[in-house]
Amino acid sequence: MTDNRDPQAAWTYHQDTKHSYVSIRTNPHFMDWSNQPLAFKIYPTLEPMRLPGEFRQTGVAALSAISRSVSAHSNAVPDLEAVAQLLYLSAGITRKRKYSGGEIFFRAAACTGALYEVELYLVCGGLPNLDAGVYHFAPAEFGLRLLRAGDYRRVLLEATGGEPAIAHTPLAIICTCTYWRNAWKYQARTYRHFGWDNGTLLANLLAVSTALGLPARVVCGFLDHSVNGLLDVDPQREVAFSLVALGHVAALPPPSPAEAAPLSLETVPLSQREVDYPLMREMHAASSLEAPEELAAWRGHTPKKEFLPPTGPIVQLTPLSDAQIPRDPIEEVIQRRGSTRKFARSPITIAQLSTMLDRATRGVPADFLDPPGAQLNDLYLIIHAVEGLSPGAYVCDRTRGVLECLKQGNFRADAGYLGLEQELPADAAVDVFFLADLRPILQRFGNRGYRAVQLESGILGGKLYLAAYALGLGATGLTFFDDEVTRFFSPHAEGKSAIFLVALGHSAKHQPR
Numbered sequence: 001m002t003d004n005r006d007p008q009a010a011w012t013y014h015q016d017t018k019h020s021y022v023s024i025r026t027n028p029h030f031m032d033w034s035n036q037p038l039a040f041k042i043y044p045t046l047e048p049m050r051l052p053g054e055f056r057q058t059g060v061a062a063l064s065a066i067s068r069s070v071s072a073h074s075n076a077v078p079d080l081e082a083v084a085q086l087l088y089l090s091a092g093i094t095r096k097r098k099y100s101g102g103e104i105f106f107r108a109a110a111c112t113g114a115l116y117e118v119e120l121y122l123v124c125g126g127l128p129n130l131d132a133g134v135y136h137f138a139p140a141e142f143g144l145r146l147l148r149a150g151d152y153r154r155v156l157l158e159a160t161g162g163e164p165a166i167a168h169t170p171l172a173i174i175c176t177c178t179y180w181r182n183a184w185k186y187q188a189r190t191y192r193h194f195g196w197d198n199g200t201l202l203a204n205l206l207a208v209s210t211a212l213g214l215p216a217r218v219v220c221g222f223l224d225h226s227v228n229g230l231l232d233v234d235p236q237r238e239v240a241f242s243l244v245a246l247g248h249v250a251a252l253p254p255p256s257p258a259e260a261a262p263l264s265l266e267t268v269p270l271s272q273r274e275v276d277y278p279l280m281r282e283m284h285a286a287s288s289l290e291a292p293e294e295l296a297a298w299r300g301h302t303p304k305k306e307f308l309p310p311t312g313p314i315v316q317l318t319p320l321s322d323a324q325i326p327r328d329p330i331e332e333v334i335q336r337r338g339s340t341r342k343f344a345r346s347p348i349t350i351a352q353l354s355t356m357l358d359r360a361t362r363g364v365p366a367d368f369l370d371p372p373g374a375q376l377n378d379l380y381l382i383i384h385a386v387e388g389l390s391p392g393a394y395v396c397d398r399t400r401g402v403l404e405c406l407k408q409g410n411f412r413a414d415a416g417y418l419g420l421e422q423e424l425p426a427d428a429a430v431d432v433f434f435l436a437d438l439r440p441i442l443q444r445f446g447n448r449g450y451r452a453v454q455l456e457s458g459i460l461g462g463k464l465y466l467a468a469y470a471l472g473l474g475a476t477g478l479t480f481f482d483d484e485v486t487r488f489f490s491p492h493a494e495g496k497s498a499i500f501l502v503a504l505g506h507s508a509k510h511q512p513r
Contacts, residue, residue, distance in 0.1 A: 002286045004294060007442035009286030010450040013279060014438070014497060017189045018482035019420060029187055037181045037270035039105060040140045041119050041238075045266055048143030051084035055331065058211035062333035062470040063325040065207040066463045067359040070215045076247045077170045079128035082212050086173075086246070087137050089334045090205040091120050107139065108334050109201040110465055110477055112193045117182040118201055119238065121174040121231050125151045125253060134230065147265070150257035152230060156243065157253055159226035161295035163367065165217035167252055169245035174227060175201065178238045179281065180274040189479075191280040192454055196477065196500055198241050199458015200465065204334055206365070207466060209246055211330045218366035218459075219243040220452055221298035224288040232263040237274075239284055242455060287447035298448065299367065302374035303440035307397050310404040315389060317401045318351055319358035326470055333470045340474030342508040343427040347385035352471050353430060356504065360463035361398045368445065368452040376441055376453045377434040377460060377499055380406075380489045382415045385429040385505070395492055406492050418485050419478045419501060429473075429505030432464060433485055435496040457500035464502045474507035 002009075058065075070076070078086070088108065095106045107116055120137040122144065124130065134148040153172065160166045177194040186193055202218060209216040220242050227240040289295060363373040379396040381403065383389055392408035416426030418433075425431045434457040441449040461477055468475040478501045485498035 002288060002290075004287055004289060004446035004448050007447055009283055010438070010442055010447040013191065013283040014450065016279060017192065019479060020481055020483065024420065031185055033101070035184070035271045035273060037184050038268065039116055039181070040138070041136070041178070042268040043136065043145050043265055044268055046145040048138045048141040048145050050141065050143045051087065052081050053084070053142065055081065055085040055088070058329055058331060060211035060330055061325055061327045062207070062330040062466055063355065063359050064322065065211045065330040066203065066466050067362040068210050069206070069363070069365050070210055070213055072165065072215045072217065072248065074213070074215050074248055075250065076214050077127060077249060078212065078214055078247050080130045082214070083122070083127065083130060083171065085212065085331070086205060086208050087120065088142065089208045089331055090201050091118065091137065091139055092142060093139050094335050105140075106338070108337075109204045109462060110337075110339050111197045111200065112182065112477070113185045115182050115185060117178045117190070117194070118198050119176045119178060121147075121176065122171060123152055123156055123174065123230070124171040125153055127170060147231070147263060148260070151254055152256050152260065153253035154256045155226060155230050155260055156222070159223045160219055160221060160243070161292055163219050163221065165245035166219060166243070168248050168250065170247045170249050173205070173244045173246060174231065174240055175242045175244070176231065176233060176238050177241045178270070179277070180237065180270055183275065183277050183280065184271070188277040188279040190277070191283050194241055195451060195454020196458040196461065199455045199460075200462035200477070202242070202244065202455070203459045203462025203466060205244060206459070207330050208334075214246050215248045216365060217245045218364065219245060220448065220455065221289065221295050221367050223290065223295070225290065230260045232265065236281065241451065283447070283450070287451055289448065298445065301370050302368065302376065303444045305437070305440070307399075310397070313405040315394070315403040315405065317354035317357060317403065319354040320351055325355065326472070328470055330466070333466055337465060337469045339476040340424070340503070340505075340507045341476070343424060343429070343474065343503065343505040344508040345385060345427055346429070346506045347387050348429045348473060348505060350386055350388045352473065353386050355471065356464055356467040357396055357398070358401070359467045360460055364456060364459050366456070369456070376456050377436045378496065380433045380435055380493060382411050382431040382433070384410075384412050384415070393489060395489070406489060414488060418480055418488060419503070420480060422478065424476055425478060425501070425503045427505070428503035430503070432502045432504065433480070433489070433498060434460065434500040435486065435489065435493050436499050437496050439495070453499060461500050461502045464504065468504050473504060475502055475504050477502050
């Protein structure tokens with residue numbers, strides 16, 4: 001029996017998975033290419049139902065799609081074409097690259113190491129051209145495999161304690177995360193990546209749902225054993241991490257057609273052998289909800305935080321208006337998005353920076369963010385090359401729409417060091433560090449708050465990705481030396497923890513004319 005309310009597990013995991021100058025030099029880990037895990041989950045005894053490959057053009061600008069949401073009371077039911085479009089633009093294969101050892105399949109959303117540990121499952125009532133059932137999304141075949149026939153939405157309604165978005169959704173997507181597929185490279189730090197990688201995927205999914213006119217809400221408050229049992233995943237290897245309610249109908253789901261008994265379906269092993277990192281599984285177990293009263297405790301207001309009055313110079317953000325933003329539609333931006341591998345040391349405009357920050361932080365529809373617009377992470381920036389701004393360290397006060405300068409100077413070398421001694425954060429125009437005060441978050445949500453803060457950082461980072469590419473820029477997500485990041489931004493960031501890092505700027509391959 002674990003206790004979500006005792007946050008010691010989250011503190012232990014966070015502390016034990018920090019990167020430092022010493023830790024990366026004393027870690028004997030190496031990637032065993034002969035034992036690299038498969039990039040896909042395969043049910044060899046189930047034939048996939050192919051999804052349509054032609055999609056409607058939404059015409060919705062990417063910068064609008066990432067910054068808006070559809071009313072939760074809008075009646076909207078996705079058809080099969082919309083389901084296919086949602087899946088393709090969040091987790092589908094968008095490009096391939098051959099190399100001497102084989103072929104890499106890149107997907108629509110950014111993922112640490114291109115390892116794609118997030119799996120998607122659908123739980124739906126009858127939709128236009130799609131029967132009610134529980135399905136697994138198969139990116140390799142771009143299809144669905146039917147795991148259970150019939151409408152099992154009631155299982156999710158009960159597992160979430162009557163969450164209103166689940167009660168009225170015609171389609172729920174369950175995001176699971178597979179330990180070994182990411183831990184092969186990143187070891188126990190993988191559990192942080194669950195939040196980042198699930199989050200960037202959700203940034204795409206939420207934006208596309210908005211473009212299609214579908215209400216969407218991220219739900220993290222659920223009984224883990226019930227959701228895992230519905231999918232019949234082995235929780236030692238794969239676990240449900242988040243749910244997304246898509247669409248809205250007036251009627252509540254009917255009783256389930258049968259008990260969600262074990263399926264005992266064969267799956268292809270990911271590798272010849274798997275290496276276990278107990279710390280990440282212990283973290284997940286400690287953040288799992290096991291009883292209905294824990295669901296009641298999960299709901300409620302997000303910890304309120306207020307910035308102290310600024311003491312440094314203030315810069316007013318000047319984001320582009322709706323009439324000024326590029327009109328590139330969300331589906332086009334997602335398909336051209338990648339992770340920048342080299343930045344040009346050329347400046348971006350303050351309007352571009354302001355627009356990225358503004359559009360990425362207008363709110364995430366999630367059950368752990370209440371009231372709407374609440375946010376767990378704070379954004380700290382190292383600005384290297386923004387026209388009209390002095391290079392230096394800044395913090396973003398999004399409620400006032402300003403940047404406060406914490407210290408001025410050329411910090412390219414510092415940024416490169418903080419970003420695990422890599423050139424990317426040193427060469428970028430701006431580095432956005434996500435930091436959070438874990439103390440009130442874990443006090444309010446328990447260990448599960450650690451899932452939430454990592455997931456939110458991934459969603460916000462994913463929105464920054466999309467905003468950058470909509471503006472003709474590049475972006476990449478990075479890891480970091482944890483405590484050094486906090487020290488760099490202190491005293492303002494004292495007591496906060498480094499959560500995620502996104503570098504923004506001009507790609508060296510596509511320098512501005």
